[in-house]
Amino acid sequence: MSVAKKKQRDTRYSSYLHPRWWPTWLLIFLIWAVAQLPLRFQWWLGERIGDLTWRFIKGRRHITEVNLRLCFPELSEKEKQALVKQSFRANGIGVMELGVAWFRNPESFLPITKVHGLHHLDNALAKGKGVLLLGGHYSTLDLGGSLVTEFIQADVMQRDHNNPLINAVMTRARERRYGQALDARDLRGLLRQLKKNRIVWYATDQDYGRKDIVFAPFFGVPAGSITATSRIAKSSGCAIVPFSHFRRTDSLGYDIYFQPPLQNFPSGDDLADATLVNQTIENEIRKQPDQYLWMHRRFKTRPSKQDPSLYRKGDH
Template identity: 65%
Template sequence: MSQSKSKKRKRVRDTNFAHYRHPRWWPTWLTIGLIWLLARLPLRVQWGVGRLIGELAYRTLASRRHICRVNIDLCFPELSDRDREALVRRTFHSNGIGIMEISLAWFRNPETLRHLTQVHGLEYVDEALKKGKGILLLGGHYSTLDLGGSLVSLFIDADVMQRDHNNPLMNAVMTRSREQRYGVALNSKDLRGLFKRLRANRIVWYAADQDYGRKGIVFAPFFGVPAASITATARIAERSDCVVIPFSHFRRDNGIGYDIYFHPPLEAFPSGDDEADAARVNAAIESEVRKHPDQYLWMHRRFKTRPSRDDPGFYARKRP
């Protein structure tokens, strides 16, 4: 590896703000300042602004709208064309609110939202911790991703795995804010750190619901569609002997507030059958997505990798 690449990799995880005084970082600081100001807005105002952002994105981001529409057409064939398009639009609104909620997650004490947050199934976490094996929280990419994690920290002491931001300063702010809520923010590729935390009887937030290509995968159904599904979840559980607990976090549809759900641990997991284990993971996530389907990240090309390289892709846009 060249020296320049080595320095760049180290800089990504540099969380010392004093190292970002150079004028080249000023535009990023202005963006961070705006995010900080947004955190001061009342929650209802944030939700309203978020819907406007989502509506603007729905109208202007044709490629993302197409990906979202393809995913929803594949996963909800039982809905009418009109209802599926309405779900696409609501998905953009929900993810617009999620963008606004990043400011809350990074710059507001979650205690200010405790009275608006209800947790369900916390007893499953308490019982699992008594076994002393560590807990892998099986989450998903919901639009409440950042804020949900911040609110979870009100009820449990956990660590998180994250994909580091490409902008080193933005990553420093994100990492420091998360480590104020969680114990440790692990890089998503830091498996050694993950095993170390699990063996110390820690709780670690983990998501396995995206398409990462053909390496280390099997194909398992997700909403009835064969989806490239990583086997890492089963490998982690096998090597660490941890407990795997599905969980989710959603914005309420019928009023201002949030709900966090912990579910019974996956029994006899892993089973030794990679496809069966991946199917169980996908089914657990699918069950949660169906509660609030608009609050899922349908803009991601979840079905990009097909079972056969000769299979036509789903996301090619038809020319008029």
């Protein structure tokens, strides 16, 4: 496994006192201030932000429409458009929850949080080989991860933010909740944590380009799917435990789900393994499809370089 050269993180706030960082500090203060508001009002405000982005960010709306057309062909056009709008609202709430995850103590949300299937994780951890939590990019990404640390001790793999100050705030917040916030490319660090019988949150459900992938079905559509999950499991002997988290739709609260570990994994067949991983994530998404990050171009990489983009406007 090659290790890509990466910038060194600097999470010292004293490094960001120059006036050029003041606009970012103002944004961070705004995020902090909104996080202090009642959660129900934050949900309402997030929905309004979702409505605005649905109306004005047409590029992301187009990507979402294409993804839902591909993944839910059984829905009528009216149902698809309603799901598009619901998805923008759910992700708008997710933006509000960033501040909650970064700046508030998740312990205060325990009365409205329910965990399902925690025994699956306990049983997997008892084998002593570590656990890879197979997560996904749900709209509750940061808050769900923060809440789960009230029940388990875990590390997290993260893609660093392009803004170093935002990244510093995000990383410091995550390291208060998790043991370590590992760079997404730090596979050696990941394997070290698994060797210590640690739990590590890991997501595979985005398009990472053409390197080290197979094309496995995701909602029946060939999707570029990384093979690293199989290699990690083979190298470490760890268990792969599916993990998801959703906002309740009938009341103010959250649900966290752990599923039984993947069986016969790795199988020695990268395509079969990637298909199982994608199917597992798909099953979780179907619990609350509006709360997934459909704005991402999941099918950007095509099986052949000559295949036309699925996101080209006017082709549908």
